[in-house]
Amino acid sequence: DGGITQSPKYLFRKEGQNVTLSCEQNLNHDAMYWYRQDPGQGLRLIYYSQIVNDFQKGDIAEGYSVSREKKESFPLTVTSAQKNPTAFYLCASSIGLVLYGYTFGSGTRLTVV
Amino acid sequence: GQQVMQIPQYQHVQEGEDFTTYCNSSTTLSNIQWYKQRPGGHPVFLIQLVKSGEVKKQKRLTFQFGEAKKNSSLHITATQTTDVGTYFCAGLGVTGSARQLTFGSGTQLTVLP
Numbered sequence A: 001d002g003g004i005t006q007s008p009k010y011l012f013r014k015e016g017q018n019v020t021l022s023c024e025q026n027l028n029h030d031a032m033y034w035y036r037q038d039p040g041q042g043l044r045l046i047y048y049s050q051i052v053n054d055f056q057k058g059d060i061a062e063g064y065s066v067s068r069e070k071k072e073s074f075p076l077t078v079t080s081a082q083k084n085p086t087a088f089y090l091c092a093s094s095i096g097l098v099l100y101g102y103t104f105g106s107g108t109r110l111t112v113v
Numbered sequence B: 001g002q003q004v005m006q007i008p009q010y011q012h013v014q015e016g017e018d019f020t021t022y023c024n025s026s027t028t029l030s031n032i033q034w035y036k037q038r039p040g041g042h043p044v045f046l047i048q049l050v051k052s053g054e055v056k057k058q059k060r061l062t063f064q065f066g067e068a069k070k071n072s073s074l075h076i077t078a079t080q081t082t083d084v085g086t087y088f089c090a091g092l093g094v095t096g097s098a099r100q101l102t103f104g105s106g107t108q109l110t111v112l113p
Helices: none
Strands: A004-007 A010-013 A019-025 A031-037 A043-049 A064-066 A076-078 A087-094 A108-112 B004-007 B010-014 B019-025 B029-037 B043-049 B055-058 B061-065 B071-076 B085-093 B101-103 B107-112
Touching: A004 A087, A010 A019, A019 A031, A019 A087, A019 A108, A043 A064, A043 B101, A076 A087, B004 B085, B010 B019, B019 B029, B019 B085, B019 B107, B029 B071, B043 B055, B043 B061, B071 B085
Parallel strands: A010 A108, B010 B107
Antiparallel strands: A004 A019, A019 A076, A031 A043, A031 A087, A064 A076, A087 A108, B004 B019, B019 B071, B029 B043, B029 B085, B055 B061, B061 B071, B085 B101, B085 B107
């Protein structure tokens, strides 16, 4: 079955550590996205990528970094510069840029301890 | 920047009652998408509306896009316990960039049996 796999499901990080969240899709989608979801709020765009080796900042990119070396993979690194990293992180993909509905992964819940 | 407001934030209904959530944008939208997120889950794409005044139905769900393309609504007839979840709208600004897809804060629906 095609879909998006995010791992791990739960992640605990000590303050000052960088951590990388994995996102893999086998839908052959060109566009991929990272969103952050906080309780009672909508989704906020961190980074997005239209094609391999290209990515753009979203609305809240500070403290995060990404790479897109393969079409299937779009990992997100939460750096120690991110002031409030505890959140639910969602990866998504779509056939094209925003004109189609997004397919979301099951998410990674990051907690800073 | 573009803002998408969604009301109400919470709604409790008795099973069998109707439910409506409203989405309003500060700017004219190119299209609007609706998603459902079950408790503990990830958003799932429901539908996309593109044309002014467009109405689409999916079984008991009716989606509308306003004539001015600045507002939208989702109406559920005769709710069931399976309708429980948070419903998000996401509007795309007329510039067409992924950065311009803005999610509302969602309406959390509880259906009491």
